[in-house]
Amino acid sequence: MRITDYWQLREEIKKGDIKNSYLLAGENDFIKEEIIDLLETSLVEKKSRAFDETKFYGDELPDDIYRHICSPPVASKRHLSVIFGIDRIKKGNEQIKRVVESLSPFLCIVLTAGKIDKKKENKFIKWVLDNVYILVFEKFSEDEVKRWILETVKSKGADISQDAICLLWDFIGDDMLSLHSEIEKLLTFKPKGAIETKDIKAIVGEDRILSIYTLEQAIYESDLRKGMKALENLFMWGEKPTVIVYRLRIWLSSSLSGKGWKNSLGFDDAAMAISMLMETELSIKRGEMDGRFAVEELVYKLINRR
Structure with a gap:
């Protein structure tokens, strides 16, 4: 199905335009987690996460995975299900297909994978690539990292100068986890005014x-x-x-x-x-x-x- 990009997907989630199923692939694991966190914040109430959110690993799926990921939400907009590493799935393929095909307005399923090569993948992965919204996360370029720094700071209600963004890039590069950690530290100690x-x-x-x-x-x-x-x-x-x-x-x-x-x-x-x-x-x-x-x-x- 449609291949979207990171910036577009972030805006769609913020506006509430959330699809029933996504595949987050590629090597940028930090950005995958960020998208999952955005979906979690948008769809699931904190008090009901134990009931309205499920997370599994592809090589550890229960036999009745369909029942787990198809449970209706208790107190949230949707039930959010995340399956990490679908390239390692050994069972449950057909049950996951049923969930994706159901197009239920009360469900959102997120699948993650590493690097994907459609020519070399098995039938299930090829089916997923044809039936869900796909976002491939590779390492960000310098311009993308700088844009991410700016938008991340602004999303917290703060601001940062261009020179400060460049200094963070010079210092940390595209290590997204370290960048996130340093930005959180900066916002804690500099709550007012531009960084x-x-x-x-x-x-x-x-x-x-x-x-x-x-x-x-x-x-x-x-x-x-x-x-x-x-x-x-x-x-x-x-x-x-x-x-x-x-x-x-x-x-x-x-x-x-x-x-x-x-x-x-x-x-x-x-x-x-x-x-x-x-x-x-x-x-x-x-x-x-x-x-x-x-x-x-x-x-x-x-x-x-x-």
């Missing part, structure tokens, strides 16, 4: 923000002591290895594209560095190396690359 760069430096921590730039500078200058100190500070602040690798990738990519960032490496130097970074990223994702050790080794190699 400015000085607020981010004061609340998020200027030393933490500067550490990533110090790390870039250390790699550029081949200064091992400065680089390891900056890395130690980032870990002390609780920065995830994957986020550090991501921030380095942005910096190295800018060097490769000739955008002229401060401390940019030459083209050949940046190409070699990106190759090292990609190997590290892959080893972390595969679980071949501890994340912290892998990043420490990467920084050591980058600083001693010449």
